[in-house]
Amino acid sequence: MIPVSEITKLAVRSLLRNKSRSILTMLGIIIGVSAVILLVSIGQGLQSYITQQFESLGSDLIVVLPGKVGGGGISSAPNLAGSKLTLTDVDRLSRLGGAIESVGAGIEMPSTVSYLGKSKYTTTAGLTAEYQKMRNLTVSDGRMISDSDNRSNRNVVDVGPGIVDALFNGANPIGKQVTMGGQKFQVVGILSKIASGGFGVDINSFVVLPLTSAQQLFGMKSVQAIGVKAIDKDSIPQAIAQVNKELGKYHKSDDFSVVDSSSLVATINQILGVVTLALGGIAAISLVVGGVGIMNIMLVSVTERTREIGLRKAVGAKPQDILIQFLIESVALSVTGGGIGVLIGYLGSLAINQFINTTVTFWSVALAFGVSAAIGIIFGVAPAARASKLNPIEALKYE
Amino acid sequence: MKFVMTSLISLSKVIKTYKLGDDVEVFALKGIDLEIKEGEFVAIIGPSGSGKSTLMHIIGILDQPTSGVVKLEGSDVELLPEQKLAELRNKHIGFVFQAFNLLPKTSAVENVELPLIYSNVSAGERRKRAIEALQTVDLGERLNHTPSQLSGGQQQRVAVARALVTNPSLILADEPTGNLDSKAGDEIIDLLKDLNKKGHTIVLVTHEREIAEQAKRIVEIKDGLIIADHKTR
Numbered sequence: 106m107i108p109v110s111e112i113t114k115l116a117v118r119s120l121l122r123n124k125s126r127s128i129l130t131m132l133g134i135i136i137g138v139s140a141v142i143l144l145v146s147i148g149q150g151l152q153s154y155i156t157q158q159f160e161s162l163g164s165d166l167i168v169v170l171p172g173k174v175g176g177g178g179i180s181s182a183p184n185l186a187g188s189k190l191t192l193t194d195v196d197r198l199s200r201l202g203g204a205i206e207s208v209g210a211g212i213e214m215p216s217t218v219s220y221l222g223k224s225k226y227t228t229t230a231g232l233t234a235e236y237q238k239m240r241n242l243t244v245s246d247g248r249m250i251s252d253s254d255n256r257s258n259r260n261v262v263d264v265g266p267g268i269v270d271a272l273f274n275g276a277n278p279i280g281k282q283v284t285m286g287g288q289k290f291q292v293v294g295i296l297s298k299i300a301s302g303g304f305g306v307d308i309n310s311f312v313v314l315p316l317t318s319a320q321q322l323f324g325m326k327s328v329q330a331i332g333v334k335a336i337d338k339d340s341i342p343q344a345i346a347q348v349n350k351e352l353g354k355y356h357k358s359d360d361f362s363v364v365d366s367s368s369l370v371a372t373i374n375q376i377l378g379v380v381t382l383a384l385g386g387i388a389a390i391s392l393v394v395g396g397v398g399i400m401n402i403m404l405v406s407v408t409e410r411t412r413e414i415g416l417r418k419a420v421g422a423k424p425q426d427i428l429i430q431f432l433i434e435s436v437a438l439s440v441t442g443g444g445i446g447v448l449i450g451y452l453g454s455l456a457i458n459q460f461i462n463t464t465v466t467f468w469s470v471a472l473a474f475g476v477s478a479a480i481g482i483i484f485g486v487a488p489a490a491r492a493s494k495l496n497p498i499e500a501l502k503y504e
Numbered sequence: 505m506k507f508v509m510t511s512l513i514s515l516s517k518v519i520k521t522y523k524l525g526d527d528v529e530v531f532a533l534k535g536i537d538l539e540i541k542e543g544e545f546v547a548i549i550g551p552s553g554s555g556k557s558t559l560m561h562i563i564g565i566l567d568q569p570t571s572g573v574v575k576l577e578g579s580d581v582e583l584l585p586e587q588k589l590a591e592l593r594n595k596h597i598g599f600v601f602q603a604f605n606l607l608p609k610t611s612a613v614e615n616v617e618l619p620l621i622y623s624n625v626s627a628g629e630r631r632k633r634a635i636e637a638l639q640t641v642d643l644g645e646r647l648n649h650t651p652s653q654l655s656g657g658q659q660q661r662v663a664v665a666r667a668l669v670t671n672p673s674l675i676l677a678d679e680p681t682g683n684l685d686s687k688a689g690d691e692i693i694d695l696l697k698d699l700n701k702k703g704h705t706i707v708l709v710t711h712e713r714e715i716a717e718q719a720k721r722i723v724e725i726k727d728g729l730i731i732a733d734h735k736t737r
Contacts, residue, residue, distance in 0.1 A: 107621065107622060107624055108624070111621060111624075115621065118610075118614075122608075122609045122610065412603075412605060413607060415605075416601075416605045416607075416618075417618070417622070418590065419564075419566060419593060419599050420593065420594060420599065420618055420619040420622060420666070421590050421591065421593050421594020421595070421619055421622035421623060421670075422590060422622050423586070423587045423590045423591070423622075424586060424587070424590075425587075426622065497566050498561050498566050498567055501601065501605065
């Protein structure tokens with residue numbers, strides 16, 4: 106047999122002789138590989154974004170949600186509309202002391218905010234001062250919504266920078282009156298811009314008002330979430346026990362759920378991991394389709410090049426020479442396609458990163474590339490074997 | 505040229521049969537005895553279906569007889585594995601086909617290099633020998649032309665150069681003028697005669713007596729048997 110380096114040159118030359126066919130053959134692999142990398146990067150990005158968001162809440166945080174929230178698995182969502190948790194519960198918890206450092210609460214509702222004929226449909230959050238702290242909210246100008254605003258039920262709001270742009274054309278809104286649900290609210294502060302945008306929710310167009318005012322505005326008596334901050338990370342189990350015990354006195358056990366942020370993150374990560382795998386799996390199907398495409402073209406190419414194969418054999422090519430040439434041709438196609446696919450997938454995920462966080466992981470690149478090389482070998486064997494077995498006499502007679 | 509001509513290829517009692525279906529056996533060659541010596545210019549002539557193609561395949565070691573003995577330079581070639589046959593073809597036989605069989609979209613010089621690739625000649629040496637072979641067939645100016653940029657006669661000359669380049673014991677030309685007009689065909693025959701004068705052994709397979717007459721010896725085959733074997737002059 107002649108050296109593999111020589112056969113490789115023959116293979117590359119014959120692929121270059123049919124440039125357009127080679128490119129079309131690679132297309133399936135290019136699409137498959139770039140889809141795998143892109144979809145997995147979106148899934149991974151989603152996962153790290155959510156983990157990050159939860160971690161910014163602080164790891165010593167416990168959240169009490171209404172209804173039964175699935176413990177560890179994927180079961181029911183919190184029953185926000187039928188919440189039986191009230192501000193009285195918040196007061197009870199905050200008097201407990203022990204492992205509990207502070208307690209806050211909030212509700213979140215969509216609402217239309219308007220100013221001088223302009224309006225914007227956005228998320229409004231009624232929050233206690235403590236809960237704002239737990240959510241790491243700050244103002245870039247003006248002041249936060251305070252405890253006294255909450256106690257006196259004042260009609261004041263902090264608005265996000267998105268609202269300043271949409272309703273005030275960027276002018277300073279502090280002191281101005283906006284309208285929500287027919288009531289007037291005075292703007293007292295501008296919320297700091299939050300850096301990363303996420304998933305279509307315009308988190309910079311948030312409106313924050315006192316929890317009590319929000320309850321009045323939306324005609325609610327309950328709260329949707331109670332945040333409990335433990336004195337430190339190690340005291341979380343004790344704090345959970347305290348919360349369970351205290352709330353258990355006044356509520357049925359399936360009226361509320363106590364979750365700490367780390368177990369929530371674990372649950373969400375588990376769900377997103379499955380989603381990412383599913384996305385990767387769907388994309389992997391297109392990789393296999395690409396492989397079948399390569400086999401198809403290689404089989405056609407063997408038929409089309411029957412005379413060439415006959416000639417090569419007549420002038421002294423051994424069966425292995427032919428076998429390896431065809432195998433190298435299909436591997437070269439799939440690996441080159443895989444390489445281009447990795448590049449496109451990577452660039453694509455950089456582009457999408459402008460809108461949604463994406464993370465290209467090493468394993469997705471390695472997997473996609475490895476699979477495409479394997480596909481080249483697996484789907485190249487049949488055509489190459491056929492080529493190597495051709496009888497030179499019949500091959501030369503082939504029309 | 506040697507005065508004592510040694511046997512290059514010899515066939516004795518060569519029989520070749522093909523199976524058609526399960527029971528029907530067709531005899532393509534019914535017992536051929538033939539010896540070709542170094543430096544000869546032999547034409548094998550016969551009508552289609554006479555078995556001359558089968559004979560050519562056996563002489564060219566592309567095919568093996570059902571029974572009988574084939575010796576190439578004194579040693580048996582039957583029962584050798586496919587790999588060894590490929591090696592022998594590469595070393596000893598240069599083929600010229602009716603349909604030229606050049607690789608498309610590939611330059612003349614690369615086409616001529618092809619047999620040398622399979623005998624492990626280094627790239628530099630390959631190029632040098634391919635250029636020499638193309639100069640021998642008077643195509644030294646057309647090295648980088650692809651087959652589609654060459655006339656039929658020129659393409660066949662590239663094929664002759666490809667047959668020459670390994671310096672084989674035998675050049676086997678199968679109807680080399682079949683796809684050419686008479687002028688280009690004459691040029692190819694003249695080229696083969698010229699190569700024979702330089703010492704190359706040539707076997708020419710044809711069905712045209714006029715072309716066979718150009719050789720030094722004519723072997724006539726009909727129904728799988730040699731019916732005449734004579735010198736032309």
